Amino acid sequence: MSAEVVSLGCRLNISESERIREMLGAESEVVVINSCAVTSEAVRNTRQAIRRARRDRPDARLLVTGCAADIERDAIAAMPEVDGLIANTQKLDPRAWNVPAQPEPVPAQRTxxxxxxxxxxxxxxxxxxxxxxxxxxxxxxxxxxxxxxxxxxxxxxxxxxxxxxxxxxxxxxxxxxxxxxxxxxxxxxxxxxxxxxxxxxxxxxxxxxxxxxxxxxxxxxxxxxxxxxxxxxxxxxxxxxxxxxxxxxxxxxxxxxxxxxxxxxxxxxxxxxxxxxxxxxxxxxxxxxxxxxxxxxxxxxxxxxxxxxxxxxxxxxxxxxxxxxxxxxxxxxxxxxxxxxLIGTDLSVLTERDGSGYSQSYARVALPEGTPAGSVVTMRPNRIEKGLLL
Missing domain, CATH: 3.80.30.20 (tm_1862 like domain)
Structure with a gap:
């Protein structure tokens, strides 16, 4: 079991969260909240994620990084659920997490x-x-x-x-x-x-x-x-x-x-x-x-x-x-x-693990059951349902 990393906000945070997860490896008793502060609502979501993580993992070491950890540093540090903060500029440095520097880990397999x-x-x-x-x-x-x-x-x-x-x-x-x-x-x-x-x-x-x-x-x-x-x-x-x-x-x-x-x-x-x-x-x-x-x-x-x-x-x-x-x-x-x-046209769709996929123009497509994840398939949608091409 590896460390749990909760990513909030932008795609950059998603990318950085993956690197943090790779760095921490088997540190299974660590939960990291990679926070967002782009809006006041984002800060509220960060606080909610911290409280939820503490409820779900009461014995884990809970660390917070990301923009809210810098911009709202005093307020986040004062939360009783938080064990420590990692500066945003240091979150990809193994020394900040007290883990040994290692050769670049192999990234987890993703679509x-x-x-x-x-x-x-x-x-x-x-x-x-x-x-x-x-x-x-x-x-x-x-x-x-x-x-x-x-x-x-x-x-x-x-x-x-x-x-x-x-x-x-x-x-x-x-x-x-x-x-x-x-x-x-x-x-x-x-x-x-x-x-x-x-x-x-x-x-x-x-x-x-x-x-x-x-x-x-x-x-x-x-x-x-x-x-x-x-x-x-x-x-x-x-x-x-x-x-x-x-x-x-x-x-x-x-x-x-x-x-x-x-x-x-x-x-x-x-x-x-x-x-x-x-x-x-x-x-x-x-x-x-x-x-x-x-x-x-x-x-x-x-x-x-x-x-x-x-x-x-x-x-x-x-x-x-x-x-x-x-x-x-x-x-x-x-x-x-x-x-x-797009109905009736051939789309090149990258399939995801959640049963959907994305065309080249980022139209979301519901996949037929049994479609393997991580492949690029040609699909011809014939209808729309709840914002998805089927």
Missing amino acids: RAFVAVQNGCDHACTFCIIPQGRGPSRSLTIPQVLQEIERHMAQNVAEVVLTGVDVTSWGHDLDGTPPLGEMMQAILGEFPELGRLRMSSLDGIEIDPLLFELFAGEPRLMPHLHLSLQHGHDMILKRMKRRHSRADAVTLVQQLRTRRPELAIGADLIAGFPTEDDAMHAANLDIIAELGIVHGHIFPYSPRPGTPAERMPQVDRRIVKERAAQLRAEVARVRDDWLGS
């Missing part, structure tokens, strides 16, 4: 591998606390990325997902400031047997020309672009201190779709940001259809202590929740139309 190529963030979005928990942007070099992917390829993973806090800032701190597209091209060249390479959330304004060309025409780079969009109105984007405009996002998607019509768009959108009026919310709502956002992550704004947005005029909480619900409903409508367009 897909999450590979963290970058950490930290140099930006100062007014709603975001994460730079305080993750520190400045730091990149793996191309040889380090290739080495990490090679470890997973030895386990026959079918898909590699590149993650980070601000992935499109990869390379800014490396000699020569290589663009992200250069690293992507190196991966595809080094591993011709890798059939599926996927990106996590990207800042569209920083997509370099080479990465654009790969998204537009490289079949092994999945046709699934998730944008760190945040809002559809320029004034709110300015107050968020985002670096793109609505027009920037629309132009990017239109240009890519011209080259690759099957491209599926995802986006993060915040509802009820401070000062948002009805017209601004309407712009946020209608950008969903304009971009064809089929993978929407909707966040009702909640003030984070220590951020500039906390000091701005707030929108009533009831209105924030109503607007978030409207955004989710619009994403669901656009998504249903998109799923309907």
Whole structure:
């Protein structure tokens, strides 16, 4: 039995949790909560996970790491269930866990591998606390990325997902400031047997020309672009201190779709940001259809202590929740139309252990009973049920 690691929040945390689990190995009496602090709700979820873990494992040593362990350090440390904290910047260092340094362990066999190529963030979005928990942007070099992917390829993973806090800032701190597209091209060249390479959330304004060309025409780079969009109105984007405009996002998607019509768009959108009026919310709502956002992550704004947005005029909480619900409903409508367009078409589906799978464009498909996990199969869906293609 190995250590138990509970991962909350982003895909980067998922990747780091896997490494922590590998490092701790047979430390079976240890439970680790890899926490999130992106919103106040995320911090509440972290506290709930800590209490649940203590109830389930009363005799285990319970350690907390992740963003909440740094940003909410005193409050988390004061919880009676917690035995210790590991700093976010040290959580991949064996010395922080009091375990011996060993050669890189063989990763657990997974259908897909999450590979963290970058950490930290140099930006100062007014709603975001994460730079305080993750520190400045730091990149793996191309040889380090290739080495990490090679470890997973030895386990026959079918898909590699590149993650980070601000992935499109990869390379800014490396000699020569290589663009992200250069690293992507190196991966595809080094591993011709890798059939599926996927990106996590990207800042569209920083997509370099080479990465654009790969998204537009490289079949092994999945046709699934998730944008760190945040809002559809320029004034709110300015107050968020985002670096793109609505027009920037629309132009990017239109240009890519011209080259690759099957491209599926995802986006993060915040509802009820401070000062948002009805017209601004309407712009946020209608950008969903304009971009064809089929993978929407909707966040009702909640003030984070220590951020500039906390000091701005707030929108009533009831209105924030109503607007978030409207955004989710619009994403669901656009998504249903998109799923309907896939009925009767052949999809390349990566099968999971839970009886579902994901197409290249990240459409979720329910698998026929007995379909082996970890394989790529061609399927032709004939109906939709509860948001799943069947």
